[in-house]
Amino acid sequence: MPVPRPERSLLPRPTRISWPGGRLTLDRDTAVRALPGAEPAAELLRTLVGPAAGLPLAPAPDGRIVLALDEQLGGLGEEGYGLTVGPQALLLRAAHPTGLFRGVQTVRQLLPPEALSGGAAGAGSWELPCVEITDVPALPWRGALLDVARRFQPVGSLLRYVDLMALHKLNVLHLHLTDDQGWRMPVDAYPRLVSVGSRRARSQLGPTGPEGARFDAEPHEGAYTKAELRRLVRYAAERGITVVPEIELPGHVRAALAAYPELGNDPGRRLEVWTRWGVCDTILGVHDEVFAFCRAVLEEVMDVFPSVYVHIGGEECPTTEWERSPAARERAAAEGLESPAALHGWFMGRVGSFLVEHGRIPVGWTETGTELPLEFTVMAWRDAAHARAAARRGHQVIAVHHRSTYLDYARSADPSEPIAQPGPPVTLRTVHDYEPAPGTWPEAERARVLGTQAQVWTEYARGPEEIEYLAFPRLCALADRAWSGGTGDWPGFTERLRHHTARLDALGVPHRPLDAGPLAAASAP
Numbered sequence: 001m002p003v004p005r006p007e008r009s010l011l012p013r014p015t016r017i018s019w020p021g022g023r024l025t026l027d028r029d030t031a032v033r034a035l036p037g038a039e040p041a042a043e044l045l046r047t048l049v050g051p052a053a054g055l056p057l058a059p060a061p062d063g064r065i066v067l068a069l070d071e072q073l074g075g076l077g078e079e080g081y082g083l084t085v086g087p088q089a090l091l092l093r094a095a096h097p098t099g100l101f102r103g104v105q106t107v108r109q110l111l112p113p114e115a116l117s118g119g120a121a122g123a124g125s126w127e128l129p130c131v132e133i134t135d136v137p138a139l140p141w142r143g144a145l146l147d148v149a150r151r152f153q154p155v156g157s158l159l160r161y162v163d164l165m166a167l168h169k170l171n172v173l174h175l176h177l178t179d180d181q182g183w184r185m186p187v188d189a190y191p192r193l194v195s196v197g198s199r200r201a202r203s204q205l206g207p208t209g210p211e212g213a214r215f216d217a218e219p220h221e222g223a224y225t226k227a228e229l230r231r232l233v234r235y236a237a238e239r240g241i242t243v244v245p246e247i248e249l250p251g252h253v254r255a256a257l258a259a260y261p262e263l264g265n266d267p268g269r270r271l272e273v274w275t276r277w278g279v280c281d282t283i284l285g286v287h288d289e290v291f292a293f294c295r296a297v298l299e300e301v302m303d304v305f306p307s308v309y310v311h312i313g314g315e316e317c318p319t320t321e322w323e324r325s326p327a328a329r330e331r332a333a334a335e336g337l338e339s340p341a342a343l344h345g346w347f348m349g350r351v352g353s354f355l356v357e358h359g360r361i362p363v364g365w366t367e368t369g370t371e372l373p374l375e376f377t378v379m380a381w382r383d384a385a386h387a388r389a390a391a392r393r394g395h396q397v398i399a400v401h402h403r404s405t406y407l408d409y410a411r412s413a414d415p416s417e418p419i420a421q422p423g424p425p426v427t428l429r430t431v432h433d434y435e436p437a438p439g440t441w442p443e444a445e446r447a448r449v450l451g452t453q454a455q456v457w458t459e460y461a462r463g464p465e466e467i468e469y470l471a472f473p474r475l476c477a478l479a480d481r482a483w484s485g486g487t488g489d490w491p492g493f494t495e496r497l498r499h500h501t502a503r504l505d506a507l508g509v510p511h512r513p514l515d516a517g518p519l520a521a522a523s524a525p
Helices: 041-052 071-076 098-112 155-167 224-238 254-258 288-304 318-322 325-335 340-357 384-393 426-434 464-471 472-485 491-505 517-523
Strands: 016-017 022-028 032-034 063-071 081-085 090-094 125-129 129-137 143-146 172-176 204-209 213-214 244-249 307-312 362-365 377-380 398-401 449-456
Touching: 016 325, 041 098, 063 098, 071 081, 081 098, 081 143, 090 098, 098 125, 098 155, 143 472, 155 172, 155 224, 155 464, 224 244, 224 288, 244 288, 244 340, 254 362, 288 307, 288 340, 307 340, 318 325, 318 340, 325 340, 340 362, 340 472, 340 491, 377 384, 384 398, 426 491, 449 464, 449 472, 464 472, 472 491, 491 517
Parallel strands: 032 063, 063 090, 143 172, 143 449, 172 244, 244 307, 307 362, 362 377, 377 398, 398 449
Antiparallel strands: 016 129, 022 125, 081 090, 081 129, 204 213
């Protein structure tokens, strides 16, 4: 089969590419030269390409593969890069090391798919097509949320997920660490968060039906050590990815209340870690001890995660307990709030201000676009109009409308698909068509949209293989639009994706064939 032209196979699509013809051969004598400041990217190239392709790619001052920081490319921003592949040499340049990391992934994609996996490592040599590429992302936030609170995932699978994200030039791993069903990060000041909150007695099987919820009989548990989380942060940073932690407040905290009931609105009540899916009505109280808890937890979170962004949840927080609590009603009156329900914005503002005082940016889920304090960067998920409402109000926005970016919805109506979140399918084309900041918005509002991300919630995705099956190739579609921008080129994307799936296959990523029955029909232009 002839090798496809690079512009027909690279994913995401580069900003500008020319194909003069010719090939560069890489063999066992090919060496890598890193100019000052480019050493981390050169090491990444050797790590990702060398063992898989069976090439040493040794460092050498006269190497034919040259990586260089070049301040003249400052106009390409932090992630932009220039790549020139000629018959005798390869030159990768960027103004910032992150741009070199992105270019390394393009080099990987220019190789034959089998060179990614080590499956043909004995080949001895590989050919790259000669190209000229200048590449800049359209959006600065291109992320993927992974929910490890509902289903704990081993560190090794997180590292693999980071590698798959990096291949697609995604740059934010949003790690959902806590929820009603589990608390996954140790906090020295509150050890019961892990000893109690990381284990539930059973898990709900599938959505709640007419006969009620069904459950398995298997305990589910797991928590990371701080050393493991720091390793993840370091590993991601070496690939140009920031890990953004999420600690859910003041709702979605049943696991924390099982460990420390005195943090709730009924301190004498004893709770178990929740075994159901959905929205739990038990929330944090608003007494001073709760804020001491929040500060202590977030101090340890900030110690582990250097990300300037820290997510503190905020969504799906029923206020019934506050309305019934004399202490909460007194707190609302003392703060001059019109009702106990207004404690939500007050609570988020108080915790958000603590993060701001420590040089961080609080992030929260928005359900109307206007309920969070202005210092928050907001994730607008419930309604597509909420992203614009938040931008108009002055927030920085990450647009994640659930009907376009939640990959725990089924990919098609095919009954052979695994159990998924109830609701119509979110097809491949639905994801690719999503515009985080439509061109019809005023430019001032569009400028406040940082980007978008895909979500994999894990009520129904039990392990790494099921997570990857849900994510791919829809995550490819989100990565393509977030990097390439524009109004979308569905025919061009599908052509590139058909070549790209060979890379997914080489890396062992489970995915439904693009031409398999109802999925193909749902994805057809």
